[in-house]
Amino acid sequence: MTLLIEPIRREDLPEVMAIEVAAFARPWTQEMFENELARGDISEILIARLSDAADPPPVAGYICAWVVGEEMHINNIAVDPRWRRRGIAGALLEAALGRGRIRGARRAFLEVRASNRAAQSLYRRFGFQAAGVRKRYYDHPIEDAVIMRREGL
Numbered sequence: 031m032t033l034l035i036e037p038i039r040r041e042d043l044p045e046v047m048a049i050e051v052a053a054f055a056r057p058w059t060q061e062m063f064e065n066e067l068a069r070g071d072i073s074e075i076l077i078a079r080l081s082d083a084a085d086p087p088p089v090a091g092y093i094c095a096w097v098v099g100e101e102m103h104i105n106n107i108a109v110d111p112r113w114r115r116r117g118i119a120g121a122l123l124e125a126a127l128g129r130g131r132i133r134g135a136r137r138a139f140l141e142v143r144a145s146n147r148a149a150q151s152l153y154r155r156f157g158f159q160a161a162g163v164r165k166r167y168y169d170h171p172i173e174d175a176v177i178m179r180r181e182g183l
């Protein structure tokens with residue numbers, strides 16, 4: 031499996047939306063992704079392509095992040111269910127953290143559902159630690175968010 035990590039282009043949105051809908055009970059809408067594309071000053075979306083799976087290489091996952099001043103916020107990350115547990119989210123997170131560092135971020139934050147152990151263990155592997163709880167932050171179903179922080183980017 032050969033991964034290419036690159037900035038999203040507008041024509042990648044249908045593939046990204048298909049993964050988003052498969053990954054979340056409350057998926058982002060296409061309009062939400064388009065709003066991110068329009069905020070190129072702070073927002074960056076990276077996609078992972080499987081360069082040896084097919085031609086053109088399919089999108090297997092993506093990560094959305096903001097950098098504002100010295101803070102980075104991971105807003106969204108998902109991998110196609112067919113391609114999970116192969117290191118794709120890890121590669122996306124590493125690339126996004128590297129880009130954040132270049133853009134001046136010194137620490138990163140994110141929220142994750144309290145029950146989402148898979149994502150929490152991914153984030154811990156990249157140096158994130160639990161930093162607090164936002165009560166009833168999510169709906170469908172209602173659930174607390176764990177805030178995670180990584181210092182020293």
Ligand SMILES: CC(C)(COP(=O)(O)OP(=O)(O)OC[C@H]1O[C@@H](n2cnc3c(N)ncnc32)[C@H](O)[C@@H]1OP(=O)(O)O)[C@@H](O)C(=O)NCCC(=O)NCCS
Nearest residue numbers: 053107108109114115116117118119120142148149151152
């Ligand atoms: C969370 C998610 C992005 C992980 O993607 P992935 O490409 O499968 O993750 P990786 O293969 O890079 O995993 C890296 C590490 O994260 C942890 N991890 C990932 N999935 C896991 C799972 N299902 N159970 C336990 N640990 C898991 C492991 O430590 C894993 O390393 P290992 O495979 O060597 O044990 C993916 O499961 C997904 O899209 N989930 C739905 C969307 C979501 O929950 N996004 C996060 C919102 S905060």
